[in-house]
Amino acid sequence: MIATTVDNRRIRAxxxxxxxxxxxxxxxxxxxRPRICPFGxxxxxxxxxxxLLDIGCGSGFFLFLAQATxxxxxxFGVETSEPAAANARASLRSQFGEAGVEVAIxxxxxxxxxxxxxxxxxxxxxxxxxxxxxxxxxxxAAAAARVAPGGRLIYKDIDxxxxxxxxxxxxxxxxxxxxxxxxxxxxxxxxxxxxxxxVRVDAQTTDTLWYRHTLDVYARPNx
Numbered sequence: 001m002i003a004t005t006v007d008n009r010r011i012r013a014x015x016x017x018x019x020x021x022x023x024x025x026x027x028x029x030x031x032x033r034p035r036i037c038p039f040g041x042x043x044x045x046x047x048x049x050x051x052l053l054d055i056g057c058g059s060g061f062f063l064f065l066a067q068a069t070x071x072x073x074x075x076f077g078v079e080t081s082e083p084a085a086a087n088a089r090a091s092l093r094s095q096f097g098e099a100g101v102e103v104a105i106x107x108x109x110x111x112x113x114x115x116x117x118x119x120x121x122x123x124x125x126x127x128x129x130x131x132x133x134x135x136x137x138x139x140x141a142a143a144a145a146r147v148a149p150g151g152r153l154i155y156k157d158i159d160x161x162x163x164x165x166x167x168x169x170x171x172x173x174x175x176x177x178x179x180x181x182x183x184x185x186x187x188x189x190x191x192x193x194x195x196x197x198x199v200r201v202d203a204q205t206t207d208t209l210w211y212r213h214t215l216d217v218y219a220r221p222n223x
Contacts, residue, residue, distance in 0.1 A: 006040045006069050018064050021091055030061050038156075038206045038213055042125065043069055045152055045202065045217045049121035052076070053146055055114070056127030057105065060088025067096055074102040078114055082107040111142040118148035125156045128189075129173070129181040136184055137192055144196035150222045153198060155189060159205070159212035168210035186214050193218045 012034045019030035033039075039062070046052065046066065050073045054063050057077030067075055075092060079085040085107035092103045106113065124143050131139050140155075147153050160166045160183035173181045190200050198218035206213045 006043050008034065008040055010069075011039045011065065014065055014068050015061065018059075018061055018091070018095075021094075022059065022087065026059060026087075030059055033061070036208050036211055037126070038204075038208070038215065039065060041204060041206065041215055042123070042154060042156060045154055046070075046121040046123070049119075049151070050074070051119045051121070051148075053078070053115065053119040053122045055122065055124050055143055056080075056130075057088055058084055060092050060105065062123065062125060063088070063092055063103075064095060067092075067101060071099075072101065074119075075104075076102075076115055076119070077105040079105060079107055080109050111139060114142060114146065118146055118151065120148055120151045122146050122151070122153045123156075124153070126158065128155075128157050129183055130179060133182050136182075140189060140192050141196055144193055144198050144218070144220075147198065147218075147220045149220055151220055152201075153193070153218040153220075154215070155193075155218065156213055156215045157186075158183070159186075159214045161212065165210050165212050186216060189216065197221075 015031050015034045019027040022030060043066065047070055052066055052072055053076045055078045057063055057079050060077055063075045063077055066072065077088055079088065085105045089105040096103060122143055128136060144153060158169045170181060173179055198220050200216055201219045202217040204215040
């Protein structure tokens with residue numbers, strides 16, 4: 001298992017700092033998320049990555065957190081909502097623009113429009129359950145294609161088991177995101193990643209409140 005390298009108290013403090021620039025609802029979402037999401041475990045496997053692509057980056061908090069805890073050369077986010085992408089773009093550039101960090105956030109629904117280059121780390125965090133069932137395999141294949149040799153893909157999502165946790169999370173997304181979400185067994189994800197040339201090197205399960213998080217780390221071997 002990959003160890004946590006960032007103290008949770010520091011993560012919560014960074015969330016409060018980042019959230020101050022947003023309107024009240026978004027500020028609350030950013031500030032409270034470290035209480036339900038295991039960010040320390042997400043940061044640990046990318047601690048040496050100099051370039052990071054976050055697919056479904058939302059407000060840009062994970063990109064901010066990754067840069068604030070370990071300097072990187074390039075941050076890139078993909079987000080389907082243009083308002084969210086614009087906020088993330090402005091926020092990250094105001095934080096790191098003068099530090100010589102390349103920052104780009106694209107708003108697109110088209111996986112073909114994602115950046116064509118490869119990254120040392122690619123993250124897909126709490127995103128796949130929002131992707132239509134028929135599109136999930138192609139979505140994850142496109143994410144895997146962006147992982148450079150020697151790089152890692154970090155996949156985290158909400159588990160569908162047990163039934164009561166699934167029901168609570170589905171209700172949460174119905175209220176907050178106004179979506180009926182669908183879940184994918186983690187072993188199916190592992191099969192898709194294997195087809196894409198990635199090897200699973202770590203698998204974790206963490207419970208917080210009514211959420212059960214599954215976190216899998218995949219690596220692309222050096223050729």
